[in-house]
Amino acid sequence: MKRNIKIIGALGFLLAGNLVFAQTETKVEKPENDKSLLVKTDHKELDAEAKKKVAAEEKAKLPKPYDAKANAEKDIQALIAKAKKENKNIMIQAGGNWCIWCLRFNQYVQTTPELKKLVDDNYVYYHLNWSPDNKNEKIFAKYGNPGDKLGYPVFIVLDKNGKQIHTQDSAVLEDGKGYGLEKVKTFFNSWKPKS
The missing domain is CATH 1.20.5 (Single alpha-helices involved in coiled-coils or other helix-helix interfaces)
Incomplete structure (x- = not known):
């Protein structure tokens, strides 16, 4: 009987070992x-x-705000005219619909009333596409190719005359798997037009 118990115990041990082994x-x-x-x-x-x-x-x-077919150079010229008229700065969010962090940021701003108001009151906002379909190389070169150095999304802030006044790495705005409210508010408040 003891021998049967030992054999059963050994088989149980082997089976348990095989189950663990099978998992790896x-x-x-x-x-x-x-x-x-x-x-x-x-x-x-x-x-x-x-x-x-x-x-x-x-x-x-998530909504897809980037348009690979857009003529970014023409769009930004129109934004400069609008920014002058409305006395706002221009916020360019560079990235693409392939970039989950780009889409998360867009969604976060659009669905957070406090941030949406801050942006709408102070900026003309533009989603500058970078994708295999349209890398917008001329525009990115004009702003120092920040995506090459900082990744995406990356933010390019222009004054109402179209002069680049700041480039922002988005990583410092992150908080866990999203973005931090106070960090994003501070960023938007730091670069809004001076009255």
């Missing part, structure tokens, strides 16, 4: 089915894939 390894059949080959599966890859899926689902739900 996957069987791959050799072409001739002569033996199975164990290949380690990286759980970080699975986590990364799950995160990508969640991010893709989130991105699909």
Whole structure:
């Protein structure tokens, strides 16, 4: 009886070990089915894939404010005329619809009444597209190619005459998986037109 208990205990131990082992390894059949080959599966890859899926689902739900077909040079000239008329500065949010942080920022500002009012009262806002379809190289070069150095989104602030007065890295505005209200308010308040 003791021997049966030891065998059952040993089998239970082996089964438990195989369950743990099965979680970290996957069987791959050799072409001739002569033996199975164990290949380690990286759980970080699975986590990364799950995160990508969640991010893709989130991105699909967010508004897409960037227009790859827009003539940015012409649009910005029109914004300068509007900014002069309304005595506002120009806020250029550079990025693309491929960039989840760009879309999150846009959504955050548009759905946070305090921020939306601050932007609407002080800025003419523009989403400058950077994508494989339209890199807007001439415009980005004019502003020092900030996306190359800082990533996206990146903010380019112009005065009402179109003079570049500030470039802002968006990473300092982040808070967790989103943006911090006080950080974003401080940024917008710092570059609004001086009365």
